[in-house]
Amino acid sequence: MSIVDDLAAVYREHAAPGQAAAMRAYMRDQFEFLGIPSPLRRQLSRPFLKGDPLPVALACWELPEREFQYFACDLLARHARTLTPADLPTLRTLITTKPWWDTVDALAANVVGPVVSGDQTPMDAWAADDNLWVVRTAILHQLRYRATTDVERLFAYTRENRHHKDFFIRKGIGWALREYAKTDPAAVRRFVADHPDLSGLSRREALKNIGRDGEQP
Incomplete structure (x- = not known):
């Protein structure tokens, strides 16, 4: 080529x-x-x-x-806006080949996120996948969504994976929650309070920028 x-x-x-x-x-x-x-x-x-x-x-x-x-x-x-959900299998191949946080996170937020913005249903299966990098992608794909974040989906993926033992999943959960906290810090604080079994890493990352009153400092 x-x-x-x-x-x-x-x-x-x-x-x-x-x-x-x-x-x-x-x-x-x-x-x-x-x-x-x-x-x-x-x-x-x-x-x-x-x-x-x-x-x-x-x-x-x-x-x-x-x-x-x-x-x-x-x-x-x-070129993410030119891709479609039909391209997700190829993107999954890239995510699971030579995988590490550097490429996985870039693909999750900047490519997969835009591809599924009209229909996030495929991410439901990814959040339950056996491959930790596919799961991390599902957790992080809404990082750029801000006010358009599907909050129920974000919280559902967090609940489903909150007992995951892998560092990258726990860190990803905290990062996704922390990013959404820029939009609705009180909702993130409530979610963390309602789930005391979140890992310490996820909890610390989620609350890193939230004040005691549940607002951004």
Whole structure:
């Protein structure tokens, strides 16, 4: 695919092995990096943010360096409104392939969220999935919804997964609640109070920016 080949040529011209080692260590040595910092990477990417996003994203996912997956996330976010629920299986493949919080969170909030904004029903099955990254995506997909958040769905996914043992699910629950608290802090405080069996991590994250009176400080 020429767009990916051309992108790769540009990226590799700007590889910085010293930076790559630090970036790899930050990601617990799970991925290879070229060592391109995010501001430069986005600058280099601008001419390539075009074309059919899903085939390009899939091709980027096959490359070893993580910067290509970051490009794919940016590309998909840019074209998210052109995607449909029929594309969710492909997005799920990306979420569950080379998964870690960096790409999963970007896809959840900036791609899956817009795709299902008209009908969030598919997220009900994702919230009950066996794959923790699919569950995290369901919990986080409304991060950008603000006043249009389906509150019952947000709270339902939290209730369903509040006993989950994984750190990333517990952290995701807290983050989703904290983000909605920017819209309705009193509702989040009530929900947390009504569910004393939330994990300590989820509770702390949810209430981090809420005052004692239930309002944002």
